[in-house]
Every structure is written in C-alpha cells, then in structure tokens.
Amino acid sequence: MEKQLDKMKAYARENKIPIILDPTAELLVVILMAVRPRTILEIGTAIGYSAMVMSKALAAGGRIDTIEVNPDMVDKALDYINTAGLSGVIRVIEGEAGDVLPALTEEYDVIFLDAAKSRYIEFLPHCIRLVKRKGLIIADNVLYKDMTRGPEWVKHKQRTAVTKLRGFLEQVENHPQLKTTLINVGDGITISVKF
Numbered sequence: 001m002e003k004q005l006d007k008m009k010a011y012a013r014e015n016k017i018p019i020i021l022d023p024t025a026e027l028l029v030v031i032l033m034a035v036r037p038r039t040i041l042e043i044g045t046a047i048g049y050s051a052m053v054m055s056k057a058l059a060a061g062g063r064i065d066t067i068e069v070n071p072d073m074v075d076k077a078l079d080y081i082n083t084a085g086l087s088g089v090i091r092v093i094e095g096e097a098g099d100v101l102p103a104l105t106e107e108y109d110v111i112f113l114d115a116a117k118s119r120y121i122e123f124l125p126h127c128i129r130l131v132k133r134k135g136l137i138i139a140d141n142v143l144y145k146d147m148t149r150g151p152e153w154v155k156h157k158q159r160t161a162v163t164k165l166r167g168f169l170e171q172v173e174n175h176p177q178l179k180t181t182l183i184n185v186g187d188g189i190t191i192s193v194k195f
C-alpha cells in the first residue's frame with residue numbers, strides 16, 4: 001500500500017492534481033485510528049489518494065464511499081483502487097456532490113469534505129444530516145493559504161471562495177449540533193463532532 005501511495009503522490013505532483021498534504025494525511029490517520037470508523041463518506045475523490053490513506057484506519061469490514069464529478073479522475077481512482085485490491089472497500093460515486101448528497105440516506109461515522117471550497121457551505125447541511133451522532137465532519141483547505149482568516153480584502157479571483165469559506169467556518173463554529181476545532185495543519189482543517 002505504501003509503495004502505491006508513493007506512486008499516486010508522484011502522479012498527482014506531475015499532473016498538478018491537488019491531494020492532501022503529508023501533515024494532513026498524518027493527522028487524518030491518527031484521528032481515524034482513534035475513532036476506527038466503519039463507514040466514511042468523502043466528497044472529492046480526485047485519484048483516490050486520501051480515500052486510500054483513510055482506508056488504513058477503517059474498522060474491520062469498514063468501507064468508504066467517495067464522490068467525484070470529473071470522469072477522468074473517476075477512471076484514474078478506480079485504476080488505483082483496483083490495483084490495490086480495495087474495490088470491495090472503496091466505492092467511487094461518479095457525480096456532482098450537489099446532486100448526489102440529497103439522494104444519500106445512510107449515516108456515516110466520518111465525513112471528509114475535500115471538494116470545491118466554495119461549495120462547502122452548501123454541502124454542510126447534508127453532512128450534518130448524514131453524519132451519525134458522535135460522528136466527525138472533517139473539512140480540508142479551510143484556511144485557503146491563510147486568506148480565510150487573513151485581512152478582509154482579498155483578490156477578486158479568490159473572493160467568492162474566501163467569502164464562502166468564511167461563511168462555512170462561521171456555521172461549523174456556531175452550529176448548535178456541532179463542536180468544532182480548526183487546526184492549522186496543511187492548508188487548515190476543521191474537525192467537527194456532531195452531538
């Protein structure tokens with residue numbers, strides 16, 4: 001598995017595909033090893049790197065559903081997942097998360113949000129609905145190169161994403177059903193427990 005993860009990292013680097021950074025992967029694995037989830041929902045598969053990283057910490061018989069909108073990414077992820085012999089563990093759901101999430105009804109122990117940053121705020125109500133009580137919602141890239149918690153003014157190009165991320169942080173930090181911490185690891189990660 002480690003060799004395959006190294007290959008995936010090299011592929012992502014060569015093809016400029018953003019995957020979780022090493023410190024983020026380490027933090028995820030430590031948290032998940034403590035929790036030992038049976039079920040994980042990921043939003044944003046890319047080539048399947050983070051799904052494969054998280055699979056190391058699943059409880060016996062556990063599984064991951066992961067949503068990806070880009071068909072080329074889906075093909076690549078399926079290749080890697082099959083090669084690693086994990087097709088019975090990681091299920092890739094091809095589709096736009098905005099369409100897929102409303103149709104999901106099963107509850108998950110952990111939800112990992114790693115798709116378009118400007119959409120987190122829109123996906124949050126579904127994450128809260130779909131995560132079990134005492135389950136975790138983890139969101140990556142919430143600091144967005146420190147712009148989210150930086151000065152009010154941001155460049156036009158990033159303004160929408162930053163404004164929406166600020167709204168997302170405001171909601172996860174103040175939602176009556178969530179207790180949230182923001183950790184300055186990688187590009188910033190929030191961990192919320194639902195109670």
Ligand SMILES: C[S@@+](CC[C@H](N)C(=O)[O-])C[C@H]1O[C@@H](n2cnc3c(N)ncnc32)[C@H](O)[C@@H]1O
Nearest residue numbers: 019020044046049050068069096097114115116
């Ligand atoms: C940061 S990458 C995911 C990286 C992956 N989690 C990893 O670390 O290995 C984000 C991925 O989310 C996908 N994505 C973005 N917005 C999406 C949406 N609304 N629905 C489904 N997938 C989306 C993109 O196509 C991209 O592959």
